Amino acid sequence: xxxxxxxxxxxxAAAFLPLRLRKIAELLPDRDKATAEEFRLRMGRxxxxxxxxxxxxxxxxxxxxxxxxxxxxCDLAAEFSRYAxxxxxxxxYLHVRGGxxxxxxxxAVMKDGVNTNLTDLSSxxxxxxxxxxGIASEVMPAICxxxxxxxxxxxxxxxxxxxxxxxxxxxxxxxxxxxxALADERGEVAVMYRGVPQMDLGPRTDVxxxxxxxxxxxxxxxxxxxxxxxxxEITVEEDILAMTMAxxxxxxxxxxxxxxxxxELTRKPLYARLLETQVFRRAVCIHRTGAGRIYQVEExxx
Numbered sequence: 001x002x003x004x005x006x007x008x009x010x011x012x013a014a015a016f017l018p019l020r021l022r023k024i025a026e027l028l029p030d031r032d033k034a035t036a037e038e039f040r041l042r043m044g045r046x047x048x049x050x051x052x053x054x055x056x057x058x059x060x061x062x063x064x065x066x067x068x069x070x071x072x073x074c075d076l077a078a079e080f081s082r083y084a085x086x087x088x089x090x091x092x093y094l095h096v097r098g099g100x101x102x103x104x105x106x107x108a109v110m111k112d113g114v115n116t117n118l119t120d121l122s123s124x125x126x127x128x129x130x131x132x133x134g135i136a137s138e139v140m141p142a143i144c145x146x147x148x149x150x151x152x153x154x155x156x157x158x159x160x161x162x163x164x165x166x167x168x169x170x171x172x173x174x175x176x177x178x179x180x181a182l183a184d185e186r187g188e189v190a191v192m193y194r195g196v197p198q199m200d201l202g203p204r205t206d207v208x209x210x211x212x213x214x215x216x217x218x219x220x221x222x223x224x225x226x227x228x229x230x231x232x233e234i235t236v237e238e239d240i241l242a243m244t245m246a247x248x249x250x251x252x253x254x255x256x257x258x259x260x261x262x263x264e265l266t267r268k269p270l271y272a273r274l275l276e277t278q279v280f281r282r283a284v285c286i287h288r289t290g291a292g293r294i295y296q297v298e299e300x301x302x
Contacts, residue, residue, distance in 0.1 A: 006034035099198030136169040156286035174202020181226035183216035214238035
């Protein structure tokens with residue numbers, strides 16, 4: 001993505017801030033706007049922006065964030081219809097037009113052991129979603145056998161760029177003629193907005209949004225006849241069982257995991273069991289270098 005496009009994405013994300021905070025966001029130098037990852041609002045504190053080297057306060061001596069400003073942010077993100085967004089709001093986030101995502105903290109409204117809403121909002125984060133077209137292109141040959149993609153894990157610590165890489169890998173495979181089905185449980189890959197992906201996933205990609213992966217994977221197998229199924233963040237045993245079943249049906253898989261290396265996977269019981277299934281053949285390990293990334297392909301143990 002060119003620098004001018006990066007600046008545009010920054011300003012599009014800032015447009016969901018209340019006017020006072022939007023003006024403060026413009027104070028950031030362009031070089032930092034181009035790499036900014038999040039706006040963070042905490043009631044009673046100054047607004048910060050997350051940069052590759054950490055959070056930076058945007059206005060040291062300014063007025064702290066007020067509760068009504070976080071409420072206004074929520075209204076802007078929900079287009080003044082929180083009722084329509086209650087399904088994700090009770091999970092602590094909102095999908096926003098343009099591919100952005102707003103995370104929220106406040107007081108949970110509990111009923112029968114289930115959170116039904118958030119009130120008294122106290123913190124908010126706007127994730128500045130950025131597409132990185134082409135980052136998966138150079139890796140593609142290394143994860144293929146005789147021109148066909150192998151089941152592949154994508155590994156990095158939190159914030160390392162797994163979702164961005166997965167998104168571009170899906171796009172590349174879709175454009176190459178593969179039918180890809182995405183189980184987008186948390187809506188972070190496609191960022192669906194009223195049925196339309198806000199991110200480019202290619203012409204042959206089908207998205208099941210908001211459904212737990214253990215349910216979504218068999219649904220996609222039955223309904224969409226995919227050649228590849230992609231999921232974001234394996235976290236529970238049920239995810240592994242669903243993907244093992246899909247692999248036994250001849251479908252190849254793409255998945256992300258919070259881990260810095262293949263060796264780290266072997267030390268965690270859940271992921272050690274995943275490796276034992278031998279469903280996945282390769283791993284793309286993402287190493288962060290400042291604002292950049294290095295993508296290293298490794299064979300998984302047999």
